[in-house]
Amino acid sequence: MRITKAKFITSAPSLKECPEFNLPEFALIGRSNVGKSSFINSVVNIKGLAKTSNTPGKTKLINLFNVDDKFIFADLPGYGYAKVTDKTRNQWQKNLENYLLNRKSLVCLIQLVDSRHPLQENDILMNQWIKYNNLPTFVIAAKIDQIKRSQINGVCINFKNILNSDVLPFCKTDNYYLKNITDKLEEYINS
Ligand SMILES: Nc1nc2c(ncn2[C@@H]2O[C@H](COP(=O)(O)OP(=O)(O)OP(=O)(O)O)[C@@H](O)[C@H]2O)c(=O)[nH]1
Numbered sequence: 001m002r003i004t005k006a007k008f009i010t011s012a013p014s015l016k017e018c019p020e021f022n023l024p025e026f027a028l029i030g031r032s033n034v035g036k037s038s039f040i041n042s043v044v045n046i047k048g049l050a051k052t053s054n055t056p057g058k059t060k061l062i063n064l065f066n067v068d069d070k071f072i073f074a075d076l077p078g079y080g081y082a083k084v085t086d087k088t089r090n091q092w093q094k095n096l097e098n099y100l101l102n103r104k105s106l107v108c109l110i111q112l113v114d115s116r117h118p119l120q121e122n123d124i125l126m127n128q129w130i131k132y133n134n135l136p137t138f139v140i141a142a143k144i145d146q147i148k149r150s151q152i153n154g155v156c157i158n159f160k161n162i163l164n165s166d167v168l169p170f171c172k173t174d175n176y177y178l179k180n181i182t183d184k185l186e187e188y189i190n191s
Pocket residue numbers: 030031032033034035036037038039051052053054055056057058059060076077078079142143144145146170171172173
């Protein structure tokens with residue numbers, strides 16, 4: 001799949017503010033700072049389209065992007081972000097859960113996990129929650145440039161064994177990984 005254009009549509013605090021499109025939607029989920037917004041920018045090949053930051057907690061709303069009038073990316077706030085009050089975190093969690101469970105056009109959740117570290121408990125819990133709710137998903141082993149080339153396969157196999165989901169390696173600095181990812185998106189778009 002060749003992507004030629006992408007545009008920001010809107011930032012929505014919760015599902016009821018999300019406009020409806022007759023297009024398949026992919027939501028990015030994962031811990032804060034794992035690279036969800038950077039992933040979107042790489043796939044659509046537009047630097048800065050989704051806002052990124054060195055500090056966790058950058059994405060605070062449901063940000064929707066139209067890609068080639070073919071599908072929608074929903075950039076979501078990360079989990080595991082410590083610097084918010086319990087009340088704010090609970091509200092985010094409720095809003096996100098409601099979006100993930102009730103967004104009709106959602107065809108797949110793309111869960112990003114950090115290749116540099118073993119899976120964290122909240123990654124595993126999130127994956128179990130997705131499976132429990134019968135939501136389609138695959139996993140991206142993110143920041144793969146940060147581990148040795150010789151370890152890439154082993155890390156992906158390990159994630160796959162633990163999560164029982166397809167795992168694709170990715171880093172924002174090497175387009176080599178994009179083909180498998182866009183092929184995967186296309187499978188969901190066409191099904
Ligand atoms: N080395 C490396 N750094 C990356 C990669 N992807 C993202 N980063 C860096 O990781 C940081 C966080 O990236 P974001 O894309 O903002 O992460 P996010 O998951 O959207 O974070 P939140 O919005 O806070 O949940 C930024 O400093 C990025 O430059 C990657 O593939 N390799």
